[in-house]
Amino acid sequence: MTDATMEIRMQVMWNRLISVVEEQAMTLLRTAFSTSVREAGDLSAGVFDPMGRMLAQAVTGTPGHVNTMAEAVLHFITEIGRDNMFPGDTYVTNDPWKGTGHLHDITMVSPSFKGDRLVGFFACTAHVVDVGGRGFGADGKSVYEEGIQIPIMKFAERGEVNGTLVTLLRSNVREPNQVVGDFYSLAACNEVGHRRLIDMMDEIGLTSLDDLGAFIFSRTEAAMQERIRALPQGAWDNALDTDGYDEPVRLAARVEIDGLRVNVDFGGSAPVSRWGINVPIIYTKAYASYALKCVVAPDIPNNWASLEAFTISSPENILNAPRPAPVSVRHVIGHLVPDLVLGALAKALPGKVLAEGAAALWNIHMSVRPVAGQAGRRAEILMFNSGGMGARPELDGLSATAFPSGVMTMPIEATEQTGPIIVWRKELRPDSGGDGEFRGGLGQVIEIEPMPGHEFDFSAMFDRVNHPAKGRDGGGAGASGSVALDDGTKLKPKGWQHVPQGRRLVLHLPGGGGYGDPARRSDAARQDDLSKGYVTEGRK
Template sequence: MTDATMEIRMQVMWNRLISVVEEQAMTLLRTAFSTSVREAGDLSAGVFDPQGRMLAQAVTGTPGHVNTMAEAVGHFIAEIGRENMFPGDTYVTNDPWLGTGHLHDITMVSPSFLGDVLVGFFACTAHVVDVGGRGFGADGKSVYEEGIQIPIMKFAERGRVNADLVRLIRANVREPNQVVGDFYSLAACNDVGHRRLTAMMAEIGLTSLDTLGEFIFTRTRAATLDRIRALPQGAWDNVLDTDGYDEPVRLAARVSVAGDRVHCDFTGSAPVSRWGINVPVIYTKAYACYALKCVIAPDIPNNWASLAAFTIDAPENILNAPRPAPVSVRHVIGHLVPDLVLGALAKALPGQVLAEGAAALWNIHMSVRPAAGAAGRRAEILMFNSGGMGARPGSDGLSATAFPSGVMTMPIEATEHTGPITIWRKELRPDSGGDGEFRGGLGQIIEIEPAPGHEFDFSAMFDRVHHPARGRDGGQPGAAGRVALDDGTVLKPKGWQHVPAGRRLILHLPGGGGFGDPANRPEAARDADLTKGYVIKGPDT
C-alpha cells in the first residue's frame, strides 16, 4: 500500500470514527430524561484508545465536560484496573476531583472489547437534575453537604446492572425517575458507541485502533505545535474581578509561550472560598485549554495530542480547591476562566481577541411546591440561560449565547412542561451590549412566576452583577446583571432565595463588552441597532 493510499484510508477511518461518536452523543440527547441534557446539550461523548487517550469527541458537548472527560478516563483505568474489566462493563462516578468538577455531573466509562481484546473505551457525561443534599447551589460549606458522592465503581458488570447502587441513588435524590433514567441513558450512549465501533472495525478489517490512533495523534500534535511556534514568545498577565458569593473574588493568570509550549499559571487567584463556588483544578484546566485552543488552534481536532500541548499550574486556591471544599456551582467561576486567559492572550496578540462576555451561564434551579393550604405538585426545575458574548474583532458579539459553555437555549415550553411555573417573558435586553466599533452581544430579560397556588425557592448562580464584562481595545463594558422580584425587591446573585405565590422573578442578564473605539462604529450599524431595538438610548443619550 502506497503512502498516499494509506493517507486516504486513514482519513476515511477518521471520518467514520467521528460518525461513531456523533451517534453516541445523539443517543444520549434522544434518550435523556433531564431537560439540561436533551434540550440544552449539557453533555459530552468520546472514544479513547486502550491507554485512555481521547481519540475523538462528539461535536455536541461543553468544554467543561469534554476536556474533563479527556482526563477522567485515566482515573477510571487506574481505579478499576484492567484485570477487572470485562465485556459488558460500565463504570460510573460523580467525584468532582476525578470527574467534571461537581457532583451533579455523572461520568460513565465503558471498555470496548473486540472478542476478548480490549480495543478502547467510550466515555460520556451529563448533568442530572438532582443529586440530593442541599441541591444545586452555592450554599454548602463542604462537598459532603452537596449531595451523594459516587466513587469510581461499576454501574454494570458483564451487562448486569448494580441494583444496589440504583436503590442507593433512588433513596438519595428528589427526582429518582429522572436521575436513574439519565444513568441508563448514559450507559446506552456508550453501548451504541461500542457497537458502532466494533462494526466499523469488522467491516474494515481492523484488530486494533493503534494505527489509526497514531495517525490522529501525530498529525494533531504537529499541527498544534506549528501554531504555537508562530506565537510571540514571552509571558503576559491578567486579573479579573468577579462577584464571588458575599464578597468579590479576584482571579489571576499568567500565560507563557516558550518554544512549542503554552503554560497557564493561576498563582495570585483568591484563596479557597467557604462557599460552593470553588473549582477543582480538572475543571480549571478544561476551560483554560479551551480558551487557548479558541485562539491558537480553533480548527485543529480536540483530542489527547492537542490538549497535551497546553499545561496548567495553580497553587491551592479557588481555581485549585482541594477535597472536601464545596464545589457545587464551580461552573460560575470556571466559566470566567476563558475571559481571564483570553485577557492575557490579548496582550500578546493585540487586536485579535474578543472582549469579555457574560461568561457564566445564568443557571437557575427552582424547587416548586404548593403554597400553604393549596393543592398542587412539587417539581425540581433546572433552566439554563445565557447573557451576551463579547464583541469580536471585526463583528458584533453574539446575543444570548452561551460562551464558553456552548450549551443550547432551552425552550420555555420544555421548561414549563417539567413543573408548575409560567415564563411570562424571555426577550433580548436592549442597551445591554457594550458600545464600541463592534457592539457587545445583548443579554436577556426573563420573567418567571410560580403557577397559581404555588411558590418556589430558587438557587441563584449568577455573576457579572457587580462586575460587568469589560470591553477590549477601547470598547465599553456590557451592562451588569440584575436579580429582583416584580415589586422591586432586589435579590442576591447567589444562594437559595424565595419567590412567594403571586410574585414574579425578573432576571436581567448581563451583556458583552464592546470592541474598539465607539467613535469608529459605522452610522449604518448604529441605525440598524436602533431599528432592531438592540439600542434604545443611543450613544449620546
C-alpha cells in the same frame, strides 16, 4: 499501498470515528430524561484508546465536560484495574476531583472489547437534575453537604446493572425517575458507540485502533507545534474581578509560551472560598485549555495530542480547590477562566481576541411546591440561560449565547412542562451590549412566576452583577446583571432564595463588552441597531 493512499485511508477512518462518537452523543440527546441534557445539550461523548487517551470527541458537548472527561478516563482505568474489566461493563462516578468538577455531573466509562481484546473505551458525561443534599447551589460549606457522592465503581458488570447503587440513588435524590433514567441513558450512549465502533472495525478489517491512533496523534501534535512556534514567545499576565458569593473574588493568570508548549499558571488568584463557588483543578484545566485552543488552533481536532500541548498549574486556591471544599456551582467561576486567559493572550496577540462577555451561565434551579394547605405538585426545575458574548475584532458579539460553555437555549415550553411555573417573558435586553466599533452581544430579560397555588425556592448562580464584562481596545463595558422580584425587591446573585405565590422573579442578564473605539462604528450599523431594537433612541 502507497503513502498517499494510506494517508487518505487513515483520514477516512478518522472521519468515521468522529461519526461514531456523534451517534453516541445523539443517543444521549434522544434518550435523556433531564431537559438540561435533551434540550440544552449539557453533555459530552468521546472514544479513547486502550491507554485512556482521547481519540475523538463528539461536536455536541461542553468544554467543561469534554476536557475533564479526557482526564477522567485515566482515573477509571487506574481504579477499576484492567484485570477487573469485562465485556458488558459500565463504570460510573460523580467525584468532582476525578470527574467534571461537581456532583451533578455523572461520568460513565465503558470498555470496548472486540472478542476478548480490549480495543478502547467510550465515555460520556451529563448533568442530572438532582443529587440530593442541599440541592444545586453555592450555600454548602463542604462537598459532603452537596449531595450523594459516587466513587468510581461499576454501574454494570458483564451487562448486569448494580441494583444496590440504583436503590441508593432512588433513596437520596428528589427526582428519582429522572436521575435513574439519565443513568440508563448514559449507559446506552456508550453501548451504541461500542456497537458502531465494532461495525466499523469489522467493515474495514481492523483488529485494533493502534495504527489509527498513532496517525491521529502524530498529525495533531505536528499541527499544534506548528501553531505554537508561530506565536509570540514570552509571558503575559491578566487579572479579573468577579462577584464571588458575599465579597469580590480576584482571579489571576500568567500565560507563558515557550515554543513547544503553552502554560497557564493561576498563582495570585483568591484563596479557597468557604462557599460552593470553588473550582477543582480538573475543571480549571478544561476551560483554560479551551480558551487557548480557541485562539491558537480552533480548527485542529480536539484530542489527547492537542490537549497535551497545554499545561496548567496553580497553587491551592479558588481555582485549585482541594477536597472537601464545596464546589457545587464551580461552573460560575470556571466559566470566567476563558475571559481571564484570553485577556492575557490579547496582550500577546493585539487585535486578535474578543472582548469579555457574560461568560458564566445564568442557570437557575427551582424547587417548586404547593403553598401550605393547597393542592398541587412538587418539581425540581433546572433552566439554562445565557447573557451576551463580547464583541469580536471584526464582528458584533453574539446575543444570548453561551460562551464558553456552548450549551443550547432551553425552550420555554419544555421548561414549563417540567413543573408548575410560567415564564412570562424571555427576550433580548436592549442597550445591554457594550458600545464600540463592534457592539457587545445583548443579554436577556426573563420573568418567572410560580403557578397559582404554588411557590418556589430558587438557587441563584449568577455573576457579572457587580463586575460587568469589560470592553477591549476602547470598547465600552457590557451592562451588568440584576436579580429582583417584580415589586422591586432586590435579591442576591448567589444562594437559595424565595419567590412567594403571586410574585415574579425578574432576571436582567448581563451583556458583552464592546470592541474598538465607539466613534468608529458606522452609521449604518447604528441605524440597524435602532431599527432592530438592540439599542434605544438617545442611548449615549
